[in-house]
Amino acid sequence: MLWLFSVLFWAFIVLTCPIFFVGAVLVWLVTLPFDRRRVALHLYSSAWASFYVYICPLWRLRVLHRDRLPWHGPAVFVANHASLIDILVLFALFRPFKFVSKQEIFKVPVIGWNMRLNRYVPVVRGSGASVRRMMELCDQHLEAGSPLMIFPEGTRTTDGELRSFKDGAFQLAVRHNVPVYPIVVHGTRRALPRQGFILRDHIKARVEVLPPLQPSDFSDVYALRDATRDAIASGLTTT
Template sequence: MKSLLTFILTIYEVTLFVAVCVVFYPIALLIFIFTAPFDKRRTLLHKFSCVWGSIYIWLQPFWKVTWEGKENIKKDQAYVFVSNHQSLLDIIVLYGMFKHFKWVAKNSLLRVPFVGWNMALNDYIIIKRNDAKSQIDMMKKSEKMLREGNSVMIFAEGTRSIDGNLGTFKRGAFIMAEKAEVPVIPIALDNMYKAVKGKSLWINKVTDMKVKVFPPLNPKDFKNTKEITAKVQEIISGQLDEWRSAEK
């Protein structure tokens, strides 16, 4: 049986989610209509989407996100951002970076009212799981976006962790970085899985979510994509271990 606090927080967050979507989507649509002819990269719309995502953190009294390392991101440089993935909350939290990027997201998210529609307006990169052609198309579009100056955000594990432990990193993010000749920035997230566990939608009280943005890694400094993949996984794994040791 869920606690009364969990029930109240969940009702509050769901109500907030719907209310914000209803208010913010028409604004996003107007931004798209008026800026699409000259803002091909959707920079203004993405900035607005960052506010949209972040408002769920700002208006949740029991959630606090501590950021470290944003200064490692240069304004006019495209990157492949590689993050671990713990819960649905990761997406909302990473919007709080307030940096321009394109999500690599599964196609099922497009069916989510308002949120999916906004993703389409932003021209994010969509992939169908277990579809070889879709994976190839995703890689091609990601490389194109990177060459046009857009950063790309991808969850290297490919799916959410059930218990917060790190899964095996896939090489796709590192292959696209190598082909587009852009740096990779590792991002470590922790305690998001405590706020929204696994595939559940129940909201829990958490006050110590953490994000660390690491300095960029140049694919040219590594022998191959296997080596840089292992290095990024080592960096994120080490940071998770450090955070959890400090909590004991």
């Protein structure tokens, strides 16, 4: 019966997203004159995304050490990526970050419109020009005081194993001398693997914020990158 539940759940999301989007537009219009970083809109979007996580009877989510994340000031948040559900559960951190996401999601009706309102950062994988533009936009957000949320693997894992990390997130952290916060997302792949949209059995997902890493403590970008990956890999082995 999971296939029937999955159909009903996705249908519920499709039907309610336009309603939430109307609210997003209202928040955007009201706060536009004084909220340049669109913090209020992002927090509204966080509540919108989290709503679907917490109402799903198959999912249970724990967020650990959320208090480690700053409310103000630039930083780079990096998380492993195993499922589309990762995006929903990371919104449950309720911090005013800017997501870096593949361009295709920005083309999805309603969801993509909201991402553009929030000034999240699109990137086309494999396009050098797009990556350069992405880095420019990330530079601007960090200079304005907004944290970034980046999946350094670049795409979802295909087999559950942590992939190698790309350098971009760590180049940004070093260039702006801002902390990197490793974030472990555990259990989401069991809920919704990369292939298909049929939800699996009951899962207990966990999002855990690890202690920050300071660029000044490492010799170069690559050492910072490898230390971050090691921290997340270690976090994934714990239950």
